[in-house]
Amino acid sequence: MPEHFTRDLAFDYKKYDFPNQQLLELFQALLKPRMIEEKMLILLRQGKISKWFSGIGQEAISVGVTMAMQEKEYILPMHRNLGVFTSRNIPLYRLFSQWQGKASGFTKGRDRSFHFGTQEYKIVGMISHLGPQLGVADGIALAHKIRNEKQVTAVFTGEGGTSEGDFHEALNIASVWDLPVIFCIENNGYGLSTPTTEQYRCEHLADRAAGYGMESHIIDGNNILEVYAKVSEIASSMRENPRPVLLEFKTFRRRGHEEASGTKYVPEDLMQTWEKKDPVTNFREYLVAENILTENQLQEISDEISSEIEEHLQLAFSEAPVEANLKNELQDVYETAEEFKIFPSEDTQEIRFVDAIAQSIYESMQRHPDLVLMGQDIAEYGGVFKITEGMLERYGKDRVRNTPICESAIVSTAVGLAINGMKAMVEMQFGDFVSSGFNPIVNYLAKLKYRWDQSANVVIRMPCGAGVGAGPFHSQSNEAWFTKVPGLKVIYPAFPYDAKGLLNAAFNDPNPVLFFEHKALYRSIRQEVPKDYYTLEIGEAAVIQEGEKVSVVTYGAGVHWALESLKEEKMEDIELIDLRCLQPLDVDMICESVSKTGKVLILTEDSLFGSLASEISAIITENCFEKLDAPVLRVGSLETPIPFAAALEEQYLPKQRFKEKLQYLIEY
Numbered sequence: 001m002p003e004h005f006t007r008d009l010a011f012d013y014k015k016y017d018f019p020n021q022q023l024l025e026l027f028q029a030l031l032k033p034r035m036i037e038e039k040m041l042i043l044l045r046q047g048k049i050s051k052w053f054s055g056i057g058q059e060a061i062s063v064g065v066t067m068a069m070q071e072k073e074y075i076l077p078m079h080r081n082l083g084v085f086t087s088r089n090i091p092l093y094r095l096f097s098q099w100q101g102k103a104s105g106f107t108k109g110r111d112r113s114f115h116f117g118t119q120e121y122k123i124v125g126m127i128s129h130l131g132p133q134l135g136v137a138d139g140i141a142l143a144h145k146i147r148n149e150k151q152v153t154a155v156f157t158g159e160g161g162t163s164e165g166d167f168h169e170a171l172n173i174a175s176v177w178d179l180p181v182i183f184c185i186e187n188n189g190y191g192l193s194t195p196t197t198e199q200y201r202c203e204h205l206a207d208r209a210a211g212y213g214m215e216s217h218i219i220d221g222n223n224i225l226e227v228y229a230k231v232s233e234i235a236s237s238m239r240e241n242p243r244p245v246l247l248e249f250k251t252f253r254r255r256g257h258e259e260a261s262g263t264k265y266v267p268e269d270l271m272q273t274w275e276k277k278d279p280v281t282n283f284r285e286y287l288v289a290e291n292i293l294t295e296n297q298l299q300e301i302s303d304e305i306s307s308e309i310e311e312h313l314q315l316a317f318s319e320a321p322v323e324a325n326l327k328n329e330l331q332d333v334y335e336t337a338e339e340f341k342i343f344p345s346e347d348t349q350e351i352r353f354v355d356a357i358a359q360s361i362y363e364s365m366q367r368h369p370d371l372v373l374m375g376q377d378i379a380e381y382g383g384v385f386k387i388t389e390g391m392l393e394r395y396g397k398d399r400v401r402n403t404p405i406c407e408s409a410i411v412s413t414a415v416g417l418a419i420n421g422m423k424a425m426v427e428m429q430f431g432d433f434v435s436s437g438f439n440p441i442v443n444y445l446a447k448l449k450y451r452w453d454q455s456a457n458v459v460i461r462m463p464c465g466a467g468v469g470a471g472p473f474h475s476q477s478n479e480a481w482f483t484k485v486p487g488l489k490v491i492y493p494a495f496p497y498d499a500k501g502l503l504n505a506a507f508n509d510p511n512p513v514l515f516f517e518h519k520a521l522y523r524s525i526r527q528e529v530p531k532d533y534y535t536l537e538i539g540e541a542a543v544i545q546e547g548e549k550v551s552v553v554t555y556g557a558g559v560h561w562a563l564e565s566l567k568e569e570k571m572e573d574i575e576l577i578d579l580r581c582l583q584p585l586d587v588d589m590i591c592e593s594v595s596k597t598g599k600v601l602i603l604t605e606d607s608l609f610g611s612l613a614s615e616i617s618a619i620i621t622e623n624c625f626e627k628l629d630a631p632v633l634r635v636g637s638l639e640t641p642i643p644f645a646a647a648l649e650e651q652y653l654p655k656q657r658f659k660e661k662l663q664y665l666i667e668y
């Protein structure tokens with residue numbers, strides 16, 4: 001017995017029957033993240049690397065799960081899963097450069113630590129918000145399932161993350177849709193400083209699976225062989241019989257939440273208990289005791305890893321820091337859309353706004369066999385506005401999907417579909433409900449391209465707007481929540497022709513697009529629209545009426561209110577601009593018009609404070625000040641929630657105030 005082998009092992013490794021070579025490979029994979037972390041601790045103390053979330057003592061989970069997966073299968077790790085990255089054989093200098101914010105990393109210095117993904121290694125890293133990636137795993141798995149590829153997807157969360165709504169939503173979707181996702185909970189006792197007793201009240205988190213109608217297993221997360229054996233077996237069975245499985249890995253966080261934050265809230269005896277269960281030492285001692293690993297081999301393996309670490313660290317340290325390049329920063333927020341335009345034919349028919357949208361979806365489903373529609377009640381029922389009626393019969397259940405009521409995880413699922421090579425449309429039942437899916441839109445979707453160069457072809461349709469007596473939660477104009485988030489495109493058409501051409505363009509665009517559809521226009525506005533498929537340019541406004549006296553800049557229902565008022569009040573010579581797209585905004589057309597008329601009124605259905613109208617006003621003041629003959633004026637809804645009763649709603653909306661302000665400007 002070797003000298004250092006001084007105690008009984010914490011695990012019965014013997015019951016697993018793996019060839020020696022495989023055991024050695026597992027050991028090597030297990031040792032690597034440990035040795036990297038030990039080195040990182042030194043560098044951290046020397047101030048040479050930034051913030052670090054230690055996974056010391058938890059490596060068997062990352063390594064065991066990754067080794068049990070096929071290389072082509074996606075893994076979505078968390079902040080303590082270094083072993084996932086090393087087991088996928090990412091060159092260490094790239095990881096080190098990533099942690100130092102250097103160009104050879106994965107985010108060009110734009111994001112830190114493990115906040116990145118890489119298609120090359122089939123890893124999709126976390127965003128700080130923890131929960132959203134569970135839904136992203138659903139989307140990745142859904143794409144595999146639709147393509148019948150027999151692949152599983154593994155996603156990680158800590159036990160703290162299981163308290164987020166995203167956890168519940170993602171597991172529920174995976175269950176309802178039989179998605180082959182391995183949900184891995186690393187239960188390490190603490191979420192930052194919060195112990196499990198203050199995080200949840202069930203005995204085991206695995207017990208929650210029953211509530212989702214899902215299979216679950218509890219696995220000793222410190223026993224590499226148990227992790228590897230069970231996950232291998234479960235993954236093979238899931239490939240043949242697609243279904244989600246919840247795994248709770250019991251383990252312990254032996255270091256502070258982040259290095260330097262300490263562990264003084266953790267009882268000493270707990271630390272000691274778990275130290276004895278260390279996954280690396282126990283496995284090493286077993287292999288040595290069984291003569292599977294000789295002392296010489298152990299030395300060789302350690303030396304090899306050590307010199308790999310040193311060599312790659314030198315590479316990373318010798319790399320120059322990233323330099324700020326304004327052009328690159330700005331151009332990497334959006335994926336460049338391919339030049340793609342299909343001109344409208346002259347064969348037209350008069351249709352309603354709602355029909356134009358339905359036509360676009362129908363034709364786009366035809367053109368893009370990888371486009372998936374998701375939304376509440378959109379399949380058999382056809383959606384609450386009947387826009388997707390008939391799509392299920394035509395395109396089938398795989399591509400036209402009713403969703404549970406879970407906006408957040410459905411947006412995340414759409415992200416996952418896009419990451420795994422498909423296109424997704426999400427219909428918000430009412431645009432108001434987007435608040436429940438806000439996080440993955442503004443944090444995941446919007447930042448993907450900029451962070452790790454991943455485009456996301458996701459269109460979120462937003463039935464919106466007031467004037468239909470629908471009250472505070474079915475009437476909002478919330479476009480300004482999104483126009484200020486770099487990475488999103490925002491389209492808001494006012495006519496059937498634009499709606500069809502722009503929605504078609506949105507499905508072609510590789511960027512996330514929010515597509516606003518005013519409900520009051522659905523069945524009230526008709527227009528001659530080309531029967532065939534065509535696209536319009538995203539980002540071009542339209543002059544609806546030319547004039548010299550005043551420019552009216554508006555969008556959505558505002559265009560129709562303006563047209564009505566101009567007609568009713570016989571206000572002539574007014575230039576009316578329909579923005580059509582709010583992000584990107586056609587600043588040139590706005591400035592051109594204002595330079596010509598010298599007066600401008602910006603009309604929005606939104607409340608004014610912080611609205612797009614305010615932004616446009618600032619743009620005009622900054623760019624066209626010398627051309628102005630009057631103050632830039634805005635008119636919008638009241639600074640109140642949207643009321644239900646007709647008289648209140650009428651007072652809330654800016655229709656009447658628009659006429660008064662326009663008259664004032666004409667006379668100014």
Ligand SMILES: Cc1ncc(C[n+]2csc(CCOP(=O)(O)OP(=O)(O)O)c2C)c(N)n1
Pocket residue numbers: 080128129130157158159160161162188190191192253257
């Ligand atoms: C939505 C959100 N809330 C809070 C935080 C801050 N935060 C980061 S990690 C963490 C603890 C996570 O605990 P757990 O999921 O158990 O993972 P562990 O760190 O233990 O591996 C907290 C509170 C966050 N990143 N995101």
